[in-house]
Amino acid sequence: MAATTHTVTNQAPPLAGYDVYGTDRALREGVERHLADAEPELLGEVREELHELGRAAGSAQALRWGASANENPPELRTHDRYGNRIDEVEFHPAWHRLLGHAVGAGLTDAWGRPAGHLRRAAGFLVWSQAEAGHGCPVSMTHAAVPALRTDPELAAQWEPRLTSHVYEQGLRPAAQKAGVLFGMGMTEKQGGSDVRANTTEAKPLDAAGEYLLRGHKWFCSAPMSDAFLVLAQAPSSSAGGGLTCFLVPRVLPDGTRNVFAIQRLKDKLGNRSNASAEVEFDGTWARRVGEEGRGVRTIIGMVAATRLDCVLGAAAQMRQALTQAVHHAEHRSVFGARLIEQPLMRNVLADLALESEAATVLGLRLAAAYDAGTEQERAFLRIAVPAAKYWVTKRCTPMVAEALECLGGNGYVEESGLPRLLRESPLNSIWEGSGNVQALDVLRALRREPMALNAFLQEVGRARGADHRLDSAIKGLLTELADLEGVEARARRVVERIALVLQGSLLVRWAPPEVADAFCASRLGGDWGAAFGTLPHTLHLGALVERARIAG
Template sequence: MSSRHPLTDLPTHQVTNQPPPLGDYQAFSTDRVLCEAVSREGAPWVSEYLRALGALTGSEQLMEQGFLANRQPPELVTFDPYGRRIDEVRYHPAYHELMGLAIRHGVHSIAWDRQGEGGHVAHAAALYLLTQPEQGVCCPITMTHAAVPALRLESAVAQDWEPRIRVREYDPRCLPSSEKAGVTFGMAMTEKQGGSDVRANTTRAQTLRGDQYTLTGHKWFCSAPMSDAFLSLAQTPAGLTCFLVPRWRPDGRRNPFFIQRLKDKLGNRSNASAEIEYSDTWARRVGEEGRGVRTIIEMVQQTRLDAATAPVGMMRQAFVQALHHVRHRSAFGKPLIHQPLMRNLLADLALELEAGVALLLRIARTFDRGAQDPHERLLGRVGTALAKYWTNKRAPEFIYEAMECLGGNGYVEESILPRLYREAPVNSIWEGSGNVICLDVLRAIERDPQIVPAFLTEVDSARGGHRRLDAAIERFKQELGYREAAELRARRIAELMALTLQASLLVRHAPAAVADAFCESRLGGTGGMLYGTLAAGVGVDAILERAWSAE
């Protein structure tokens, strides 16, 4: 009897010139740029912590779990079988596996467990790794991490909740927090009439006693509605105030937290976002009445750093996929990796990625040192906004170019590239869209006269390293000198600041081939408007050599 299979052994089905599966790889150790940045900005223990995580985030198993979690998105269960209102969100087991891995490795808590000891650098780099196989889990991990500084403004609330936040045990059950080892946090800020203008919120708070209130109102976006508690904003007679809203009341009853629907989103499919209704919903005040924006900004500053980190992680995954493909695919008589124009494109993408990693980990260091060092605090204030704006604006085109490297293979859902491309806009919209962030940069400059000197001190430390950088620093000073139509030029100013800061970091810390190519192509030199337009003579080989390190 013939052993030939009637389908796979057809003479027209001989598979050649296709890359093998990527397989397992060490996502930390093979990323030389990340390893160097962590060593530079963090503490010695951080690299070992990330190496353990990188072995998992580069695995085929986690990649497959990401696909499963997105193929079967969350489901809203409004009632139990007996007609009782429960408002629960149920997920595919793969999503819980990913959440469990993140929490076991302390991605949500490491910044507070090792505060002032490189913990924020560890958190940012860990999120960068976690984002690569799947992005949806990063939202609840980020908000659980970011809730801590806001809660600390109300010591009684922090004493109750922070110890449970920092536990490295994932418990997805919908139970009172007192019955769970660990908890997760979400956020419910946005209302349909206000959006980013949270001062237009109409949700009302009524005092019960002490720091206890009831809330009534509608929230247009609630992130991660399966969480155990949420930070939310509501109006009191003193003005907008921040509250902690748990899913369960202290007496063990379900808190009125009515999920009206789950949003049908472009991307971020594995993670639920919801519209919710508060109806005499029990809450605890966090911070002073009327100081809700000031209170919640403690959380927002943390989430904005994560929103700057996630797109760089996605760019890394897109780059890894593209690099693997072109190494194993040939066209016109030789491997794609040896085609001059492809090398130009890949080198340009590698420059963008290296600049993104350098920027986000430098800003993460300001979170570790800002409490003791005024320069770090000031740089972190403006640098977080700049990073959040710029990395998100660069990600969609970057991911699209990586997708094109794979040709038709990159456009089909069996590839991760379509998922990354759909995901790319979300972090730019979340926690302040591009316009909001650029206006925030202007406000920071106008309100604190020390911001600009701190920024200039940072970038001036590389002055003389490249003529394009020196010229960009002078252009920035000139831009600030024009007082007219500052808001109209806010994007121009933010872009120039972000590029100047990235160039300064590369001039100081990257090889000359990288720094020179970045300055020439990004600071008014020889680069074009699209990736892959580096000028002749650029050190493409040296740039690409850094893109992937052998384990």
């Protein structure tokens, strides 16, 4: 009886063994578009590496690694068996395999490579779909480069190892390793995002640029890393003083451990595979990076790069949630037809697909701006990065929740992978400054950097005249920006409009007509409900869903 009643029917088959990159039309077309003028040899190289990474990310093996790394979270070992302080974090082997594959694929190597930021952004978006937690050290290692370049001597010493494609786990002097990882420690318990309230002290030593640190960090990311960029207060002197950036190695050149006491690991909502720690410094050796008192300015390049990774990480989660929802709807039948053919479900899936494509197109545009490196593009990034970080990461959680609901009760079960994705989804909105911080940063740029606003307006202006709803939205945004009286209280609304206008302009220029039309009709035209699945029924919803299918 058990055998006959337990027949399994009307269930979607496992989603594994597919090319995450090759089946994502928006991502693939975006890479090709931004590399349209590249040498054929470079284009072929990028295609090959992204397809290879896509096949690895969609493999059953990578899915097992992701599940294992989250089911077996890192453990803190403060002391060895003899009572010596060691402050080590142990990870499951699956974590090291995920991290090693990311480093080997060049996801910490963007600076100075041809089309480095674009290919790295696409790869980060692809590989993060296998498992998101290990992206934290990958992101910070990549982002440490611009901060270190403020000191040519430090850059020469560390950059080759930061951008290496070799992953070496374990704590040893950096000179003995072919590749290293970097973490970051800015947040303190009394200050949070207000880093100028930090109390960690830096005492200068006789040797130029060397200090001893004393204090704490409330959130220290990736505490198993080889070195960290941290902020501390240097004493006032004729040379400066104030909040300063420092490099803190875990192991000193002579092989001894630097003072880096890990008090505990955070018990987090999601991001379970990754370690976040509270650490104490007490006579911790550090090397100054940049000038005294210019710590925020020194580390801001790192912050901007990791904020872009928040956009990419959110876009990756959105795409993976969409993929799971569409795959389920293709194979599940209800009321005599497949879910994907039901008009209301088709509206939901089309809306999810629209949100995912808009996030992907925006993330790639920002990466391409980094590659261009012109003054105009740097000015554009000054507004576009925090605006994109605010909006895309805010949209991630409701989108993942809606995708989970597409699977019904199956989506609420851990085995589906959607609960882990949902727990992960709020992180990118919080990391590197929550929504209010991003909105206020955009206002700061609007007030102080007129070239940034001009660059943004030139960017969205490239699509003017192509869609009347976009034109109207640009006009409305200009009206908002013309009146900055009391703008802080409505900053979120202003930044939301900035992000939507930017996404709309990119889709009007580059996406298929049915995608651009749906975006402008819903996000810019006013006919948009609070929940997903409220697109105007007159749109070509079937084309949007077809575009999102992994069979494409």
